[in-house]
Amino acid sequence: MAPSICAVCQTNRALILRPKNHQKLCKPCFISVFEAEIHHTITTNSLFHRGERIAVGASGGKDSTVLASVLKTLNERYDYGVELILLSIDEGIKGYRDDSLETVKRNAKQYGMPLTILGYDELYGWTMDQVVEQVGKKGNCTYCGVFRRQALDRGAAKLGVRHVVTGHNADDVAETVLMNLLRGDLPRLSRTTSIVTSTPSIVPSSPETTSHTNIKRSKPLKYAYEKEIVLYAHHKNLDYFSTECLYSPEAFRGSARALIKNLERVRPSAILDVVRSGEDMAKLVPGGNDNCGNGCGGQATLVEEEEGGCGSSNGRTTGGEMASMEQQLVQSEAAAEGGLEVEITTAASKSPNPPDSDVIPLVTGKKGKKLKGPPHGTRKQPARQTMGQCARCGYLSSQDICKACVLLEGLNKNRPKNSIEVTYDIPEEASLNGNTVVNGVQQLSLGPD
Amino acid sequence: MSFGVSSVTLLHILDYQLKNQTAKTGRTGFQLLVVHIDTSAVEQTAPNPSLISNLQARFPDHSYAVLPVKDVFEETTSDAKPQTSGQPEEQAEPHATSTSSHLSTLLASLPSATALADTITTLRTRLLTAYAAAHACEAILWGDSTTRLAERTLSETAKGRGFSLPWSVADGPTPGGIMFNYPLRDLLKKELLSHAEFVRPPLTEVMFEESKTGVVSTSSKTTTIDDLMRAYFESVEENYPSIVANVVRTATKLEPAGFEQSDARCQLCGMPVPEGRFGIHGWGGDQHDAQGLEAGVQKEGLCYGCTRSVPRGVGLPP
Numbered sequence: 034m035a036p037s038i039c040a041v042c043q044t045n046r047a048l049i050l051r052p053k054n055h056q057k058l059c060k061p062c063f064i065s066v067f068e069a070e071i072h073h074t075i076t077t078n079s080l081f082h083r084g085e086r087i088a089v090g091a092s093g094g095k096d097s098t099v100l101a102s103v104l105k106t107l108n109e110r111y112d113y114g115v116e117l118i119l120l121s122i123d124e125g126i127k128g129y130r131d132d133s134l135e136t137v138k139r140n141a142k143q144y145g146m147p148l149t150i151l152g153y154d155e156l157y158g159w160t161m162d163q164v165v166e167q168v169g170k171k172g173n174c175t176y177c178g179v180f181r182r183q184a185l186d187r188g189a190a191k192l193g194v195r196h197v198v199t200g201h202n203a204d205d206v207a208e209t210v211l212m213n214l215l216r217g218d219l220p221r222l223s224r225t226t227s228i229v230t231s232t233p234s235i236v237p238s239s240p241e242t243t244s245h246t247n248i249k250r251s252k253p254l255k256y257a258y259e260k261e262i263v264l265y266a267h268h269k270n271l272d273y274f275s276t277e278c279l280y281s282p283e284a285f286r287g288s289a290r291a292l293i294k295n296l297e298r299v300r301p302s303a304i305l306d307v308v309r310s311g312e313d314m315a316k317l318v319p320g321g322n323d324n325c326g327n328g329c330g331g332q333a334t335l336v337e338e339e340e341g342g343c344g345s346s347n348g349r350t351t352g353g354e355m356a357s358m359e360q361q362l363v364q365s366e367a368a369a370e371g372g373l374e375v376e377i378t379t380a381a382s383k384s385p386n387p388p389d390s391d392v393i394p395l396v397t398g399k400k401g402k403k404l405k406g407p408p409h410g411t412r413k414q415p416a417r418q419t420m421g422q423c424a425r426c427g428y429l430s431s432q433d434i435c436k437a438c439v440l441l442e443g444l445n446k447n448r449p450k451n452s453i454e455v456t457y458d459i460p461e462e463a464s465l466n467g468n469t470v471v472n473g474v475q476q477l478s479l480g481p482d
Numbered sequence: 483m484s485f486g487v488s489s490v491t492l493l494h495i496l497d498y499q500l501k502n503q504t505a506k507t508g509r510t511g512f513q514l515l516v517v518h519i520d521t522s523a524v525e526q527t528a529p530n531p532s533l534i535s536n537l538q539a540r541f542p543d544h545s546y547a548v549l550p551v552k553d554v555f556e557e558t559t560s561d562a563k564p565q566t567s568g569q570p571e572e573q574a575e576p577h578a579t580s581t582s583s584h585l586s587t588l589l590a591s592l593p594s595a596t597a598l599a600d601t602i603t604t605l606r607t608r609l610l611t612a613y614a615a616a617h618a619c620e621a622i623l624w625g626d627s628t629t630r631l632a633e634r635t636l637s638e639t640a641k642g643r644g645f646s647l648p649w650s651v652a653d654g655p656t657p658g659g660i661m662f663n664y665p666l667r668d669l670l671k672k673e674l675l676s677h678a679e680f681v682r683p684p685l686t687e688v689m690f691e692e693s694k695t696g697v698v699s700t701s702s703k704t705t706t707i708d709d710l711m712r713a714y715f716e717s718v719e720e721n722y723p724s725i726v727a728n729v730v731r732t733a734t735k736l737e738p739a740g741f742e743q744s745d746a747r748c749q750l751c752g753m754p755v756p757e758g759r760f761g762i763h764g765w766g767g768d769q770h771d772a773q774g775l776e777a778g779v780q781k782e783g784l785c786y787g788c789t790r791s792v793p794r795g796v797g798l799p800p
Contacts, residue, residue, distance in 0.1 A: 217732040295710050296640050300596050303640050310644025317736040362724035
């Protein structure tokens with residue numbers, strides 16, 4: 034078979050089959066196409082502005098390494114005029130972080146970027162290893178996730194930086210879209226699909242002061258395929274570290290990830306298509322970002338502290354995550370019955386008749402919806418979050434005291450505690466009784482941890 | 483009516499309800515038109531349309547119809563809208579003789595098994611909507627189970643059709659101008675299967691036996707996104723039925739996008755395309771203009787999802 038010719042330059046031999054669209058490219062063309070796409074993402078979304086100091090959230094993994102490398106290249110090539118620094122968070126997990134932090138240190142030298150490493154112990158007084166010792170392997174991802182979410186913001190504030198870029202790629206975003214559909218978390222679905230997120234402070238602070246509540250986050254690799262990131266790292270001989278965290282296989286994310294990989298195999302564009310669907314669906318989330326009243330203009334989406342481990346949420350037990358969700362759903366369904374029956378009788382002009390009546394059962398128009406059977410009949414509005422500041426640390430939170438502080442308090446009291454919160458996303462209509470029952474059950478099931 | 487367990491069960495229940503209404507009051511609240519879209523000409527696994535006579539024998543009180551899917555090319559006979567057709571050469575041709583060749587040309591041009599399955603589904607929905615409108619039906623009742631709706635939620639998402647999800651999984655009016663209802667939306671497929679066997683005489687007698695899906699072949703040539711999702715939810719339903727239901731509930735919470743009758747529609751699936759954002763270009767994830775190609779020139783009038791399936795320049799149904 035004759036060697037294929039690169040589809041872009043039409044001269045070199047094609048050596049790379051592009052994962053995104055199966056285009057045949059030569060190595061230099063692949064690298065320039067990949068960089069051009071990131072540049073395109075940055076410019077069309079106006080992610081950066083001249084003179085900005087930007088911290089790259091660096092883990093030593095392939096995504097953040099490629100991100101740092103590409104941003105450095107592009108910043109020089111297109112003269113963005115931004116100052117790039119590396120910011121690493123040390124969770125304090127021996128055997129995982131030690132090695133990857135070494136990688137970050139080498140990267141800092143290779144790219145000539147200043148590096149700051151902040152440890153959980155400095156920020157919170159606990160390393161993850163200590164947390165695990167305390168709470169066991171189950172549920173520790175909650176701690177890690179809650180701490181990490183704030184850690185980058187706190188770190189950025191410490192460095193006087195107001196913009197953090199992270200290495201989330203298209204696969205990650207697509208995965209999160211599917212995961213949040215499986216988990217039924219629409220508010221988070223709409224949040225995670227937007228390319229820029231911010232945690233604006235409640236009182237707009239003066240431009241000079243940087244508090245950790247108004248850090249902008251963005252994902253320049255949002256449309257880049259994981260496979261292409263690996264290819265890019267490989268062909269540019271980038272120095273990165275690959276290992277999974279020792280503590281956390283997450284059931285939902287794992288399930289969604291497997292699905293995404295299969296989808297990609299069937300139709301390469303599927304990852305991008307899921308991202309697109311996620312963006313479109315975000316506009317359809319009731320009470321979503323479109324009518325966000327508190328001044329989060331443009332594409333920036335309000336982000337509250339995430340709960341979960343490794344960029345996701347749900348601090349339930351790791352292995353049985355899906356099982357416990359299942360159990361919880363069964364419970365809430367049972368608990369919801371009461372409240373919903375009330376709604377039916379008040380909303381229905383005619384009571385829902387048994388099949389043997391003469392009432393026309395096919396109702397059209399708005400009323401039809403109200404008359405439907407219990408579990409789907411009501412369109413539950415996702416609970417609106419009202420943002421305030423944590424009374425202890427000042428971080429943006431919908432609670433009086435933010436999740437990190439709550440968790441810390443538990444740790445410091447030397448008493449394991451899990452983070453199931455009553456108020457976070459309980460549907461408004463659900464009866465109070467139902468909630469307490471559900472919550473009681475969760476706590477029971479988590480008790481033995 | 484697909485002759486699958488869900489639609490047969492739906493017919494069984496509605497038939498029972500109508501009989502009860504007649505017995506109690508001597509009149510009925512509604513009439514049923516049972517319609518099967520025959521795709522056997524284009525799909526190997528499609529059921530034999532003659533199955534409808536078995537159904538008719540078992541539930542004789544309703545009207546039955548079988549429509550070949552190629553009819554989608556002649557659906558707009560009276561009020562054809564020339565400006566939306568976009569395929570001028572087509573208008574000159576006599577419709578009736580060429581519909582099946584139109585269809586096979588369209589389907590043959592599709593690049594993958596996923597695209598084929600996706601397009602046939604879209605055509606089926608269109609044809610059914612047109613038929614229901616022509617017969618002044620109040621609503622289309624779909625037999626989809628919870629499991630099926632969950633599958634659809636994720637596979638539509640994976641096909642870039644997230645924007646139209648509210649119209650394909652939730653009860654309510656649709657852009658096609660007709661109500662869609664999913665009366666079996668709270669029943670799992672395995673529940674329906676058990677029910678179909680308990681009923682005397684069993685519904686399985688009049689059902690089309692689906693070929694066992696079993697393990698989805700990993701060969702990507704023939705596997706479709708729908709196959710993947712079917713296999714996925716079959717396994718999820720096994721252990722976590724509430725999660726299946728939760729997906730559907732979640733998708734139902736999405737609010738249908740607002741649209742005007744005058745809004746531009748996709749020429750294939752008929753869904754409104756907000757701000758005329760046709761095609762796969764002109765959004766954040768589109769990288770083509772980065773490579774020097776002109777953005778936004780695609781004036782084919784297909785929505786994002788349909789553009790992924792159907793290549794340019796193919797003769798679409800009017």
